[in-house]
Amino acid sequence: xxxxxxxxxxxxxxxxxxxxxxxxxxxxxxxxxxxxxxxxxxxxxxxxxxxxxxxxxxxxxxxxxxxxxxxxxxxxxxxxxxxxxxxxxxxxxxxxxxxxxxxxxxxxxxxxxxxxxxxxxxxxxxxxxxxxxxxxxxxxxxxxxxxxxxxxxxxxxxxxxxxxxxxxxxxxxxxxxxxxxxxxxxxxxxxxxxxxxxxxxxxxxxxxxxxxxxxxxxxxxxxxxxxxxxxxxxxxxxxxxxx
Amino acid sequence: xxxxxxxxxxxxxxxxxxxxxxxxxxxxxxxxxxxxxxxxxxxxxxxxxxxxxxxxxxxxxxxxxxxxxxxxxxxxxxxxxxxxxxxxxxxxxxxxxxxxxxxxxxxxxxxxxxxxxxxxxxxxxxxxxxxxxxxxxxxxxxxxxxxxxxxxxxxxxxxxxxxxxxxxxxxxxxxxxxxxxxxxxxxxxxxxxxxxxxxxxxxxxxxxxxxxxxxxxxxxxxxxxxxxxxxxxxxxxxxxxxx
DNA sequence: CGGGCCGATTGATCTGGATCAAGACGGACG
DNA sequence: CGTCCGTCTTGATCCAGATCAATCGGCCCG
Numbered sequence: 001x002x003x004x005x006x007x008x009x010x011x012x013x014x015x016x017x018x019x020x021x022x023x024x025x026x027x028x029x030x031x032x033x034x035x036x037x038x039x040x041x042x043x044x045x046x047x048x049x050x051x052x053x054x055x056x057x058x059x060x061x062x063x064x065x066x067x068x069x070x071x072x073x074x075x076x077x078x079x080x081x082x083x084x085x086x087x088x089x090x091x092x093x094x095x096x097x098x099x100x101x102x103x104x105x106x107x108x109x110x111x112x113x114x115x116x117x118x119x120x121x122x123x124x125x126x127x128x129x130x131x132x133x134x135x136x137x138x139x140x141x142x143x144x145x146x147x148x149x150x151x152x153x154x155x156x157x158x159x160x161x162x163x164x165x166x167x168x169x170x171x172x173x174x175x176x177x178x179x180x181x182x183x184x185x186x187x188x189x190x191x192x193x194x195x196x197x198x199x200x201x202x203x204x205x206x207x208x209x210x211x212x213x214x215x216x217x218x219x220x221x222x223x224x225x226x227x228x229x230x231x232x233x234x235x236x237x238x239x240x241x242x243x
Numbered sequence: 244x245x246x247x248x249x250x251x252x253x254x255x256x257x258x259x260x261x262x263x264x265x266x267x268x269x270x271x272x273x274x275x276x277x278x279x280x281x282x283x284x285x286x287x288x289x290x291x292x293x294x295x296x297x298x299x300x301x302x303x304x305x306x307x308x309x310x311x312x313x314x315x316x317x318x319x320x321x322x323x324x325x326x327x328x329x330x331x332x333x334x335x336x337x338x339x340x341x342x343x344x345x346x347x348x349x350x351x352x353x354x355x356x357x358x359x360x361x362x363x364x365x366x367x368x369x370x371x372x373x374x375x376x377x378x379x380x381x382x383x384x385x386x387x388x389x390x391x392x393x394x395x396x397x398x399x400x401x402x403x404x405x406x407x408x409x410x411x412x413x414x415x416x417x418x419x420x421x422x423x424x425x426x427x428x429x430x431x432x433x434x435x436x437x438x439x440x441x442x443x444x445x446x447x448x449x450x451x452x453x454x455x456x457x458x459x460x461x462x463x464x465x466x467x468x469x470x471x472x473x474x475x476x477x478x479x480x481x482x483x484x485x486x
Numbered sequence: 487c488g489g490g491c492c493g494a495t496t497g498a499t500c501t502g503g504a505t506c507a508a509g510a511c512g513g514a515c516g
Numbered sequence: 517c518g519t520c521c522g523t524c525t526t527g528a529t530c531c532a533g534a535t536c537a538a539t540c541g542g543c544c545c546g
Contacts, residue, residue, distance in 0.1 A: 074390075074394055076480060076481065077477075077480040077481040078480075078481040082393065082394045082397045082398070084390050084393055084394070095383075096383050096386075097380060097383060102387075102390075103390075125372070125376060125379070126372055126373075126376055127372060128372055129368070129369060129370060129371055129372040129374075129375045130369075131372075132372045132375030132376045132378075132379055133368060133369055133375045133378075135375075135376075135379045136368070136375055136378045136379040136382055137340060139379055139382035139383050139385075139386055140338075140339050140340060140382050142382075142386055143339075143382055143385055143386050143389055144345075146386055146389035146390060146392075146393060147317075147327050147345075147346075147389060149389075149393050150325065150327055150389060150392050150393055150396055151317055151325045151327070153393055153396040153397045153440070154325045154396045154437075154438075154439075154440035155325070155440070156440065194397075195397075196397075197396070197397035197398070197399065234320075237319060237320040237321075238319065238320040238321040
């Protein structure tokens with residue numbers, strides 16, 4: 001119950017003023033469809049492995065992932081990490097009413113972040129019910145995902161965890177154009193492990209296991225084709241079951 | 244990512260109209276301090292073990308726990324349960340924009356629930372930014388707790404999990420009057436186990452273990468005195484550490 | 487083309503917690 | 517006061533996954 005983990009929200013529940021923000025747009029954009037004020041935005045670029053922000057940093061902006069991706073994690077006293085989420089293009093990171101980031105973000109690959117002034121957004125949300133409702137819906141959406149994550153993390157069984165993870169990633173991830181059955185996994189095996197509460201070795205073994213069972217096909221280290229999604233669903237739901 | 248887990252929120256971030264709802268108040272209360280409309284509320288009573296609502300039930304009300312407590316859990320295909328949260332007096336259960344409950348509630352003891360019409364609350368939130376902001380704050384608060392739970396569930400080590408749980412309960416639980424170091428644990432060991440992703444046996448053994456280490460004192464089966472909260476914090480933070 | 491590096495995979499062993507099994511406690515009720 | 521039943525605790529065994537260790541593989545860079 002540390003105060004104020006920052007929120008991440010999805011683009012598709014944002015007002016047009018934020019949806020319309022493009023890399024090519026001028027730094028200050030005006031939204032005609034909603035009463036949000038001018039948003040003065042800049043874009044920052046990060047190399048793979050860099051930390052856009054860390055636990056405890058003052059939180060002046062809400063970030064929108066333009067390209068690349070982020071791993072969001074909590075550091076523990078003994079050096080362990082708990083990955084709480086990943087963020088991909090279109091996702092917003094840093095909503096919430098607190099002054100400091102409660103987790104650290106690390107760039108998975110070269111990543112561009114658009115910086116949205118946090119105070120302006122918050123100010124407007126207090127004035128306009130539509131914006132506040134949007135934020136509420138967004139937080140509720142996040143909460144659903146978090147419960148799903150709790151379910152996954154609490155599940156015994158590496159197979160159930162990894163199956164749930166693959167299915168979740170296939171739902172939210174942008175598939176690489178042509179084939180919707182191919183899931184893109186840009187993050188490290190270590191990150192997947194810390195997300196699921198496993199070790200990298202177990203993640204690797206379970207991938208191999210799935211491959212041997214014919215459930216997936218490993219295109220390359222960053223792409224997996226789901227051959228038997230039905231079976232994966234069964235594994236994800238009937239966790240650590242006998243059958 | 245099943246749509247719409249219901250939300251539970253804390254009393255202290257609710258508008259006065261909801262805060263002022265008491266068991267003794269008339270069923271319909273008028274809030275003068277905020278524009279929320281008349282709320283026609285009834286009170287329902289449940290015996291220990293009963294299910295106020297189940298996964299998939301139509302969600303007509305937001306419930307406020309008046310007395311007693313609830314275990315909120317997801318049922319899995321193989322009969323396992325994942326407890327996602329507990330609700331105690333003052334907590335609200337069932338916020339969110341979806342039409343069905345996504346989890347089941349079970350009364351821990353004899354429990355009274357005040358039923359707040361969900362549609363009215365939602366309608367008002369769309370009109371009034373203050374209410375919507377309140378809902379947002381509430382959801383954000385819930386999300387913090389959920390991240391905390393993810394952290395706990397993802398932690399290796401029964402000691403770290405149980406220590407984190409005891410500390411969390413001591414923070415949110417109403418202490419029994421006199422002694423703030425005594426934590427009330429009204430739920431079954433099984434519920435604690437399903438909350439933490441352990442078995443009831445392991446929970447029991449870990450309690451015994453803590454007792455033997457002098458970290459806690461077991462007053463009775465439902466009350467635990469924290470003797471060395473510092474050590475518990477260390478266990479909760481430096482999870483599964485060597486020391 | 488060849489070396490160095492980091493991450494992924496695979497192998498071998500160990501252990502914490504699950505599981506199976508039995509007993510102890512305690513409240514409800516006659 | 518004693519029986520019953522559900523819960524909690526304790527004990528013994530087993531196994532999934534952690535850990536330790538080695539190899540493999542791709543990628544960058546010279």
